[in-house]
Amino acid sequence: MKCKKLIFAAILLACSCVLWPQTSWSQSANDFVVEDIRVEGLQRVALGAALTYLPVQRGDTLNQFRVSQLIRSLYSSTHFERVEIFRDGNVLVVKVSERPTISNIVFEGNDDIKDEQLQESLDNSNIRIGEPLDRTVITSIENGLKDFFYSIGKYNADVTAIVTPLPRNRVDVKLLFEEGDAAKIRQINIVGNQIFEDEELFKQMELKFNTPWWDFLSETRYQQQTLSGDMETIESYYKDRGYLQFAIESTQVSMSPEKDGIYVTMNVKEGEIYEVSDVELAGDLLGFEDFISTILPIRTGQIYNQATVTYTEEFISNYLGRFGYAYPTVTTIPDINEEEKTVKLTLSVDPGKRIYVRRIAFKGNTITSDDVLRQNVVQMEGSWLANQSLETSKAQLSRLTYMEEVEFETIRLPNEDDKVDVEFTVKEQPAGSFNAGIGYGDATKLSLQAGIQQDNFLGTGKRVGVSLNTVSYQRSAQITYLDPYFTIDGISLGGSIGYSEFDGASFNVIDFNTKRWSVGGNLGYPINEVNRISFGLTYSNVELQRDNTRYVQTARFYDQFLNPNDPDAAIEYDSFLASVSWTRNTLNRGLFPTAGSTQRASFSVTTPNSDVNYFKFVADTKWYFPLTRNQRWSVLARLRLGYGNGYGDKNGVEQILPFTDNFTAGGADTLRGFENNTVGPRGVVRQSSVIATTPNGVPIFQNPENDQIALSQRSLGGNAMALGGLELIVPTPFVDEEFDNSVRTSIFTDVGNVWDTEFNYDLYRTLNLVSSSDELLDYSDWKLYRASAGVSVQWISPMGPMVFSFSRALKERPGDDARFFTFNIGSTF
Template identity: 60%
Template sequence: MIRKIALAVLLAVSGTEVRAADSFQVEDIEIRGLQRVALGAALTHIPFNVGDTLNKFRISQSIKSLYKSGHFNDITVYREGNRLVYRVRERETISEIIFDGNKDLKDEQLIESLDGNNIRVGETLDRTVISGIEMGLEDFYHSVGKYNADVKTEITHLPRNRVNIKFVFNEGDAAAIKQINIVGNELFTDAELLEDFELTSDSPWWNFMAQDRYQKQTLQGDMEKVESYYLDRGYLRFAVDSTQVSMTPDKEKVYITMNVTEGEQYTISGVDFVGNMAGFESTIRALNPIRPDKLYNGALVTYTEEMISKFLGRFGYAYPKVTTIPEINDDDKTVKLSISVDPGKRIYVERINFQGNDVTADRVLRREMRQLEGAWLSNSQVEGSKLWLQRLPYIESVEFETNQIPGEDDLVEVDFTVKEQPSGSFTAGVGYGSTTKLSLNAGIQQNNFLGTGNQLGLSVNTVSYSRSAQISYTDPYFTVDGISLGGQIFYNQFDAGSANLVQYNNKTYGVGLNLGFPIDEYIRLNFGVGYKHNGITQLQTYEQIARFYEIYADPNDPDGGLEFKNFDLNAGISRVTLNRGTFPTAGSSQRLNVKMTTPNSDVQYFKVNLDTKWYFPLSNDQKWTVLTRFRAGYGNGYGTVDGNDQILPFWENFRAGGSETLRGFETNIVGPRAIFRYPVCVPGSPDPAAGGNVCLSPDQDIIDVSQRSVGGNAMILGGVELIVPTPFLDESYASSVRTSLFVDVGNVWDTEFNIDDYADLPEDQFDLLADFSDIGRFRSSAGLSVQWISPMGPMIFSFAKAIREEPGDDTSFFSFNIGKTF
């Protein structure tokens, strides 16, 4: 009886009831209460079979085994004769997980955390884990200063032993920092030490960018900044002794106190290198920037370690260990630095893998690799490979990691993960101006045709002033050496009168072929040949083209059209160091191109174009970047025709204005205007019988200046943009949307124009003219631009205000364009 009572007490403590004698031979085992768990699955956790002799110990072991299976919340065991009966209550199955009130923590983060604790839909519910999750979430909120935060779990029971779990969050506001105190500092004031702090206290209401809410992780970073501040100035014994964070009773404000010991300054007595430097000892010593008799500088020591590691990483030593060991002499306040170098084994790349390229073929990405398979792993070559991949216009982002091959300590695989972006674009534009009215255009450009990396363009565009069709194709790797080959066939009808230009129609068709040759990683040479046929009709002659028209017009048919057959040669050089092909944030690009027609062409002329862009990141994450742009062009004729010097054909003139050149101005509106000169004639004739008019001398002529531009043979455009994070936009869209504040400046002028040719005009007429050869007649504008890489292609929305304009300029506040980004 005593033994039975003792056994009953033992089982009662563990929540289990057992009625059994000391030992007996079990004739049957029964489990009652099973719903979801199969009988066979439950029996596998009972460590004995029918016919075995049992005692209380073996029964208690079976209870523990069933609990350990994770299927049951409660187990009761009792004996019916020699039959052993288990009555169980299964754990509930999770039917749904709901989050309510969470703002700081996204649903995805919470689901990932719960999944790590085996709390997921379809699994059984372990109630013991729930309380731990609640405490962990509250600890997180406390770490970001939300001491009033509260997390509660609501469990709703459903039929068939199912439950819904609802996590209810009451986050509250983070405690504001009332004051930050530093105790123990005598060498530097609190203001000097707190200047670089991310946390601030008592910020004014208008400084909405200030971080005046307490966060534990941010405070830890600020403490490291204080330590670095002293170490960089030679205070080698500096230490943060303690940090106290005290709250007000309402838990809405905190006081932060840091206790520091400054110590004294230490001077470097010497620098030595120890260990194996893989044969680069002389180079490493030469690269060392640390000099004796200088104050100890912690930042310089860290920089030296990183520089040596990167240097060794270029030659296959991917995992070097570089450690600086200080030998401090407190007597004379000096420190000797011993830099220990262990390069480790040279690592080789067995394989380069690509992931995420659902459209682009592996070989297209592989040809951009600077890191080669079978060669040693070079950090500079891998980074270079990433950079070249990012420059592809159909790649949005690139990440890579090196993974050691199991069982091999000197072989790795390099895994590149790319994120593709739309490689084709539907180029379109819509706009409205007082002169051009509604304009539309459309076309298709594929930069990654069938995943080959080749460019195919098929466009049929129509706007109020132009109709064109073009087919172009470019293979950037026509040879394995990176020589590119491209060509195009085009047709265009241009109505200048509808494009803010003086009236003429130009029907053009032609073909072109070009080759590109790489000089090095960044520089390419390009050469091309082409044929173009121009047919000019409905030409409204004006002063600036009178000489050109007189050379080529048929005197027997002055109203007839003009036709020109020209063969052109072009050569160019480009240098590109941009970090991305689309939306770059660092690096630069420069392009210089020269085009000239051959001497056997109907018109002999040349044009020179320079286009350069520089990106200067202002922050480490490159979300704030300054872009500077400069573009210049010049053209003129060469040779003579019938004793007359050739000039640049008017249809080749430079133009400015619009979303791609000078935002804030209507398309092509910037530049010289057409001058029309009319003689003054009066009725009468020296011969009264003949009748007719008599025209006065040229110094009495009347001048009319058009409101439309004719372009010029010289152009300068420039601009500055501040690229900023797009407000109210999710971080996941940062690589496809760009916002910038810009200032555009530029002018188009005619170097062949001479205002003195009109000096004989009456003063009231001469005053109507402007000096169209004056480079100083520049225009400028400022505004906001938003660019979006949409599924149809790049879209640009610009809001611009003209700052400086000339009389007659037509301005435009809003412009919208599809197909090209800055």
């Protein structure tokens, strides 16, 4: 670029008007001593700034050579479009015409190149709003953009730069694009192949031709870069199958006269299959020769495989990188035996110097403090550089829910061949969720909700949550807190306090009311980078009103606290719930992962001194399997199991799991396609008719065999749960790849059930139902599963995660509430 500017300055110098009035001075016929300097034509550039570019001062002798220097210096400042030099007596007069200032830049007609990419290209050429316009660069930009269009097969494309003058020496710059249609590949010919048929090789190529109408995803337009990649793919295809001497000898690309069709011909030489006769290690392996030799991926007697050779080189490099040798050189030297069709491979290893980390820095974190990020970095300053530690650090940072992207770079220090700086570049994303709303429904009446959870409170990495909820059937408030970096060893400390009131009658489900206070704390201990164990203890006080409807499932729980003197009195019980949980996390990201897995198992049990004695076990696992290299296509498999029950007895009644702690299913986090918490056992009411009354007023009931039963409209939940599903994660239509970490689309199928292992179906199956539209099911049967399928779109919005699900129930049971469309805000992913 500098060379171009000098050439342009020389041309302008030759064209400049240099006027020298006829006069005489003692030095020579053309020399004179400058008594004063006058600069004319300045508008935007200050006089003082212009004088700094003049290599002449008062008292200097000016000659033709110094004039050339003066003009060259002014043009090199990039401020001036024209320069003229005059002499007025012994006064040097410099007349300039400043370059116009760019007022606006407009792109029109560009489809294949985004405005942001174009502006970045212009920035590299110093073409930006507010800067002076260098007209000499415009032509090179036009030609460069035309070359780009030619490389993607648009040979009729044209780019025109229009510069429109404006008042006050300003200009508008418009880049007008006429892209035209891309040339289609009419035919691809492969000449010289005998081992593999054309169709087999065409399958390996990204470029296609003669595709059926329905295969609209195939790439049929010619792109030079894609063709180069296909040639490398075909070469790898052969060499991975032993054809060591394979080569593409020539490639011809021809165009139709209309420039809309491309014909590609590749001439190949296949050669023969080679076998590995021997593998040797050479160079300095730092004493690891025996170990590396034992686990080398490539072995003697195998068919030559180029991919295995490359992997072997990377394996040795990565292994040495664990011990601080971050820049080893591993070269495979083949010794080919043409007669026996074998090859001896010598792996030459130069480990280089052991590299140490001088400093670790972070870039891109505007909210999260460096100390929080440093807590997740296992690579230490002052120690040797270990690639495994860097990758582990990147993985741990990526799993933070408030990190969208994490990358790292090792920067070699000048004059320090054994030291580097490590710089982590992070991109943050919304670190919490907010939910608020107002609504009205037949069952809920007026409802108000408000809640906020911040996973990165004030950039400290601490999780703080506050939620308030009030509907006709429930009012609740909860505060949660978690400090994942309570100690430098990674021990976490958390706690919560909450209060809720629930009115079952208002919800038209079960006639009971509860008031619950709870407070608890937990400690977490890291086992290693991916495993963690936590311990917790929660105290709860529950006041539960009597169930006047007498559901058979809830009556059994109430009977534990039966007061013969006041059978309808409310009950109150305290409990201390101790818990232990184990988590394992190898996901590549905290939100919207595409690879890795996560497992969690927890066991909780009330202490023997509690008023209710029960236990619960929950296990949850998710596995992500990427289907493509860029991981835009992945498969998610998930499974969740749960079981709870009571232990011991109270007042001679065997204890069971309180129905207020039952498992429920239905909704975005469990079974999409069903209304929230509606899947599972229904409440069963057994009704007996009075056929007579004794003289003392004691009712006489009919034979129990003639009793009737009624079912609740909503599920009571159960003490056992099994939920699972499969999801195909696909690129979101009409959304650019750069937004994959904030928008996700998946095609899913969910299956599962909630059941009650304590329900005795034989006691009720022969009884008549009060409503002929109801149907009694065996609520203890785990095989009464539900299933659904559909499409889900998830978005990390500024208010928190949003989930839109369109689903259809594939398997439902009587009484289920199936929903085609569901929407959630602030849900947990």
